[in-house]
Amino acid sequence: MSIKARTKALRTVVKNHVGRPMNMSEHSDEFKQWSKTFIEIRIPSPILELGMHVYDTPGFLGSDAPILRENLLALVASVHPTLVFLHDNPTGSDDSRKCYEELKLALHSHSMGADIFFLNTKADVAVIRRDANNNDDNDDDDDDDETLLNTERLRCYDLLMKVDEMKGDVHHRIEHNEAPSFNKCYSFDIFSNVAPNDPMEQAMKRHAIDRIIHFAAEHDLRLTKYVINIVHTAIDAFFDFILVTNRRSLVEWNRLRDDALEWGESFFRQYRSIVDKIANEANRRLPQRFREKRPDIETRAIKDCETRGIQWDERLEIPASHHGSRPDINEEEVLGSGGFFTVHPASWDNEHELVAKKLRNHIIGQNFAYLEAHFHRTLTSLNIAHMIPLKYLYEDDNSSLYLLLPRYRSNLHKFLVENMERVTADKAIKISRNIANVIAHMHAYDLVHRDIKVENILMDEDEVYLADFGTCQVGIENTTLVGFLPLPPELIQTLDSSSNDSARQYSYQGTAVDVHLLGRLMYACAPKDVYTPPSNNINEQLHLLDRKKVPEKYCQLIARCVNKDPNQRPTAKEIVDELDSIEKSSCVICEEAPRFARFEPCGHKALCVQCLNQIQQTPQPKCVICRQIFTNVQEDNNANTFFASSLNST
Known part of the structure; x- marks a missing residue:
């Protein structure tokens, strides 16, 4: 059996055990149970037989099930592994960036540090050779494989260092003020699995695996080396002490001790006698010197800010x-x-x-x-x-x-009251996403807002800006009751139990309160005939929203945000990612309203109600994606653009 056939057979066998189950909600208990299961695969390998263990976990976005993040955090906490982050080429795709950002945010929020090796998995030896042959600037047609691979590594390294989200975590062996460079980098390499029998690809794999193992071993030994350095220093100090003490008699040591005590007493007597004089003199001279140097300090500060490209409103001082x-x-x-x-x-x-x-x-x-x-x-x-x-x-x-x-001339409340009938799903998603992104950044730094409402969101033309940080708080665990009616359920519980002593010890998760308020904001922005503020019965209000105007996933996200159990609510970062996903499922023609119905027989879902009505008025209405004539439309709540026919019939 050929290598290709064996690889295909192995994939089929492994997929039966690790393939993601179909038709199962990511938020169900069954999915959690499936995702917590570890499948052990033993493969004959001269590398793995050295005692190494490789764990493969899926990357995740904020819109993915929280259990994927929890699994990774549990693995990092128990195993303390070296992480290998697999990414693709052109300056990092959106998925790679978002996945890495979510990974770092998860590790940061749980105060976990992990060493990360960056592995570009999109190298292709055939493309490398073709590019070398097409390079007119290269006069040497006899470049060996090693030279071509080093050139490709340098090119991919340069692409990685252009990704702001990742470049700060790439490890280099640099000293003093040296700039990071490819020659100093030891946490990056390229990999391919396109042509297993190609000598160049085999060399590439060996090089990458060796660097990963070396990186992991070196970082695993950091604490050991640190302890060794401490022990060596203590040993050296001990022998130095022995060599010094062996040359002095007891009389000499007593004389040294008496001299040291006398010097110390003399020093502190002099210090105490002049410290008041020094403080008074500093009190007199320092303000005078600052006044003399103030114009020079201002001038130098202005030049420095101009050099750095800092605007006046970033300095937070009087210009x-x-x-x-x-x-x-x-x-x-x-x-x-x-x-x-x-x-x-x-x-x-x-x-x-x-x-x-x-x-x-x-x-x-x-x-x-x-x-x-x-x-x-x-x-x-x-x-x-x-x-x-x-x-x-x-x-x-x-x-x-x-x-x-x-100063901003309007706020979101006024805008919604005056323009509610013209607000589209696209507009609601954009407003909710922008405010949720502010809250996600705040939560990443353990800051909570606690008073998110339409009155506190100001507007400049079509852009929204979150204001009023009078209730902002450092730390995600809160005890102070703030906010506006209607309150989140956990705060209502505090009010109901305020008469007993236990309430005085009650605390709540400020981040969960912010998420609840984001859910209410999303409802307030959702398209309606007239503006209706969220009430305590927001779940009943959700059922009244017109699904032809409001995407079903948007409504489901609101329901998760206002869940009575704070632990079941998504994070602000997950809200941002889900809103990004929902935004991509808007009508392909107007790009505003949600997709409404699926064409039959092709199975594509691409248009909103209004655009669908216009298409149906043509003599032979065709699908806007495949141009096939459709004979019927079927409404469903799934935002996927396409279903395979075998799935469509079930």
């Missing part, structure tokens, strides 16, 4: 153009107010579109304002898209702190 001037804040006009702050129109020199956020008068003390400023600064430093950035901080003569932010 030189405002030096000596004060912002104009109209405190008589209140644009908005909350439990802690009021918002007023403001301008500063030639910047007119600003608002000033000020602590309400009845709140005693400015500490809360500084805490709010800290959260704004922290979030702005993350540079998250679709989040209101902090422009400036200003303290007046009365020590009142003002937070100056960009």
